[in-house]
Amino acid sequence: MPTVSIERMSLGPAQNFVYLLVPVTPGRLAVVDPAWEPDALLQRAEALGRPITDIVLTHHHQDHTNAVAALLARHPARVHVQRTEQPFLRGQPWQLDLVCHKPDDTLELGGDAKVQLLHTPGHTPGSQCLLVGNDLLTGDTLFVDGCGRCDLPGGDPRQLFESLQALVRRLPGTTRILPGHNYGPAPESILADQRRTNPYLEALTIDEFVTYRMRLRPEAVPLA
Numbered sequence: 001m002p003t004v005s006i007e008r009m010s011l012g013p014a015q016n017f018v019y020l021l022v023p024v025t026p027g028r029l030a031v032v033d034p035a036w037e038p039d040a041l042l043q044r045a046e047a048l049g050r051p052i053t054d055i056v057l058t059h060h061h062q063d064h065t066n067a068v069a070a071l072l073a074r075h076p077a078r079v080h081v082q083r084t085e086q087p088f089l090r091g092q093p094w095q096l097d098l099v100c101h102k103p104d105d106t107l108e109l110g111g112d113a114k115v116q117l118l119h120t121p122g123h124t125p126g127s128q129c130l131l132v133g134n135d136l137l138t139g140d141t142l143f144v145d146g147c148g149r150c151d152l153p154g155g156d157p158r159q160l161f162e163s164l165q166a167l168v169r170r171l172p173g174t175t176r177i178l179p180g181h182n183y184g185p186a187p188e189s190i191l192a193d194q195r196r197t198n199p200y201l202e203a204l205t206i207d208e209f210v211t212y213r214m215r216l217r218p219e220a221v222p223l224a
């Protein structure tokens with residue numbers, strides 16, 4: 001029996017997925033990567049009858065964070081990030097609300113509801129994936145049949161290779177992949193299927209991965 005239900009909202013011009021983590025035990029509500037349409041998120045929280053108590057950021061890019069301030073204006077939530085992402089958030093009006101985590105920290109959302117914060121650097125130094133039961137919220141680390149770019153400030157394709165390989169080693173094939181953008185042929189997948197269809201999870205060497213990831217892509221999508 002899941003202790004947290006996950007709601008997915010497709011918001012904004014960049015096909016972002018914003019997720020709500022709704023623990024079975026009442027009183028808490030977490031929003032992952034709030035962006036683009038704060039009113040829609042606030043209305044959904046109101047419909048659920050819960051305050052937004054926690055905001056979890058997979059990374060600092062503005063297409064995943066540009067609704068944080070609007071949510072904090074209405075709800076005094078904690079904002080959870082990996083500590084290595086903190087330098088990129090200096091200057092944000094909400095930088096004092098940050099809770100900086102170390103790799104593998106567990107975020108408790110009341111009752112038995114737990115979220116494990118997996119540090120997956122590469123897209124940015126403090127990128128993290130959120131493991132909620134059998135579900136993995138992957139931000140811009142892993143997309144359905146894709147992965148995040150590594151040519152933006154702080155990006156490192158060698159780190160992303162290691163992060164993706166670690167996810168494959170560590171998690172069962174049944175793990176449901178819930179990405180931060182709807183860039184693939186479906187909004188979600190499972191890890192075993194991704195190992196077959198995602199070109200970034202094929203048995204590339206690290207050097208092959210780096211060359212492929214850093215190839216010129218005229219169609220490149222900003223920040224993802």
Ligand SMILES: [Fe+2]
Nearest residue numbers: 061140223224
């Ligand atoms: Fe990003």
